[in-house]
Amino acid sequence: MHRYEVLRRPLLSEKTQALGVLNQYAFEVAMTATKVEIREAVESIFNVKVVQVRTAVMPSKDRRWGRKTVRRSGKLKKALVTLRPGDSLDVFGA
Secondary structure: OOHHHHEEEEOOOHHHHHHHHHOEEEEEEOOOOOHHHHHHHHHHHHOOOEEEEEEEEEOOOEEEEOOEEEEOOOOEEEEEEEEOOOOOOHHHHO
16 A cells, blocks of 8 residues: 555644654554555654554444434544654644
8 A cells, every 4th residue: 555545635724733742743643554555654754663463343333314313424443643852744744
């Protein structure tokens, strides 16, 4: 899998912004991506050293649509990447 196919987009929320202090960053990744592929993609794209990668598969959620309850499409796999002290990503803090 190509490195730009592994990383879909950065996840930007209050919680992920607060993790920047701990040198951790969150990404939405492909469902088939492994931790090794995620590590290699982040290191090659951003030119940083990755210390740890943690992943989680988030289930789809129910949503109200008028009187009906419908299920939102698809699952989401997210990766929490910890960088070496001194490294940072400009995508999140600029």
